[in-house]
Amino acid sequence: MSAQPRTLSRDFPGTIEAASDAECWLASQSGALGLAEDTEFAINLCLEELFLNAVRHGRANRARISISAEPDAVRVEFVDDGEAFDPSAAQPRRISGPTEDFQIGGYGTGLVQRFSRRMSYRRTEGMNRLVLEFDAGQEGDPRPEALRTA
Amino acid sequence: MLDGARMDMNVTETADGITHVVLDGRFDIAGAQEVDSRFGPLAERSKALIVDLTKVSFIASLGVRTLMMSAKTLIRRGADMAVCGANDNVEKVLRSTGFNEVAWIYPDFASAESALASRAADFASRKG
Numbered sequence: 001m002s003a004q005p006r007t008l009s010r011d012f013p014g015t016i017e018a019a020s021d022a023e024c025w026l027a028s029q030s031g032a033l034g035l036a037e038d039t040e041f042a043i044n045l046c047l048e049e050l051f052l053n054a055v056r057h058g059r060a061n062r063a064r065i066s067i068s069a070e071p072d073a074v075r076v077e078f079v080d081d082g083e084a085f086d087p088s089a090a091q092p093r094r095i096s097g098p099t100e101d102f103q104i105g106g107y108g109t110g111l112v113q114r115f116s117r118r119m120s121y122r123r124t125e126g127m128n129r130l131v132l133e134f135d136a137g138q139e140g141d142p143r144p145e146a147l148r149t150a
Numbered sequence: 151m152l153d154g155a156r157m158d159m160n161v162t163e164t165a166d167g168i169t170h171v172v173l174d175g176r177f178d179i180a181g182a183q184e185v186d187s188r189f190g191p192l193a194e195r196s197k198a199l200i201v202d203l204t205k206v207s208f209i210a211s212l213g214v215r216t217l218m219m220s221a222k223t224l225i226r227r228g229a230d231m232a233v234c235g236a237n238d239n240v241e242k243v244l245r246s247t248g249f250n251e252v253a254w255i256y257p258d259f260a261s262a263e264s265a266l267a268s269r270a271a272d273f274a275s276r277k278g
Contacts (some may be wrong), residue, residue, distance in 0.1 A: 020180055035261050041208065041239045048178055048210040048211045097250030100225040107247040108211040 006033060007068040014080065019051035022065060033069040039134050042115040043076055044085040046132055049108035050078045050087070058082025058128070061136070073117075074134040079127050087112055087130060088119035146148075157181035159188060167249030167266040169196040170259070174205040177240075185217045193223035195233075198266040202259050204235030209243050216242075221253045230269055234262040239265070 005048065008029055012018040023044050030040050049075030068075045094111030095102045113119065118133035121123035153156060160221065164170055166241035169192055175181050192199060199220060203209075221269045232254035244250060254260035 020178070023178065038239060044178075044208060045243065052179070052211070056243055072232050095251045100222060100252075102218070102222065102248075102252060104222065105211070105215050107168070107214060111211055111243060111246055114242075125272050 007066060008033070009064060012065065013065045014055050014082070016051065016055055018063070019048045019056075022047050022051065023130040025065075026067070029067070033067060033074070035069070035074065036136075039074055039136070044130075045115050045119055046076070048079065048132065049112050050080075052108055053085065053087065054078075054080040054082045061127075067107070067124055068124070069096050069136070069143070071136060074136070076132045077113045078130045084123050085128060086121040086123075088121045088150055139149055152238060157184045159185045161188075161192065164267075164277075166198075166263065166270070168198045168200055168231060168263060168270075170200050170202065170242050170263075172202045172205070175207075176218075179210065179211040179212050181237055182212040182216050184211075186219075188215055189220045190223070193220040194227075195227060196224065198230045198270055199232070200222055200259065200262045201231070201233045202235050203233050203237075204258075206240055207237070209240045211247070214243065214247050214249060217253070218247075218249060220240055221249070225252060230266050232256055232262040232266055234259050 001063060010022075010025055012022055026040065026044060026047070035043070054063055057100065058080065060080040061079040066077040087109045090109045092113050093103060093106045094110060112132070116132040116134055120131045121127050157173060157177065158179075160172045160174075162170045171192065173185065194267065201217065201220075210233065221231045225263065233244065234256040235258055236255065241255065256265065
């Protein structure tokens with residue numbers, strides 16, 4: 001029997017604090033999803049940056065996160081009702097060379113690009129829909145214990 | 151780490167006059183908000199600043215922002231900043247933003263202290 005993908009979804013309010021709630025939610029589900037430590041770090045990082053962008057810059061009121069653990073990848077969909085913004089098309093910011101004249105902020109989108117292996121974006125029905133793909137990096141059988149069969 | 155806190159911050163000064171900041175926790179939105187205001191005064195008065203990230207399990211852009219603000223202040227004052235002890239993922243975040251272009255990254259506190267003390271001595275002798 002091949003492992004079935006397991007998908008979890010949850011709605012969050014459009015607040016900065018919701019990023020911490022999402023982090024706690026992911027931590028509580030990480031075992032069930034079989035996420036490796038590096039994958040969980042990358043997903044947490046990307047979700048925090050996406051919440052910051054959606055709430056601070058896009059003025060989003062709500063967001064939905066769906067996580068699907070599949071044999072070849074972990075896919076995370078982040079949907080928000082903020083202003084249209086495609087992070088996959090944004091120019092990443094990075095300090096280049098020793099200087100005292102550097103920007104203090106604006107590095108979040110570059111981190112999302114760097115820590116996910118693939119991004120796809122579309123705008124439909126007034127919603128930003130971003131799908132991020134991560135290395136599966138699963139620890140053991142990705143299915144929860146109750147779904148495992150001998 | 152303190153109960154209920156996202157980030158604990160302990161500050162000491164070495165015999166060489168280097169300010170040693172030890173962070174413990176998650177340097178995420180909440181963690182950065184907890185320690186951000188304490189970094190400004192340190193960056194304004196420190197001869198050199200080492201931020202020990204050994205006990206930091208996570209960092210995101212707001213945590214990097216806090217470190218960058220200190221680095222900018224220290225550079226303008228002609229002082230040095232280093233971080234040490236970062237785990238692989240934390241270091242990858244720092245390098246992805248280019249933070250390593252404006253501050254030093256060392257594997258542990260001993261190597262960071264040795265390097266910054268040596269540079270401070272060189273700087274003092276050139277000025278003298």
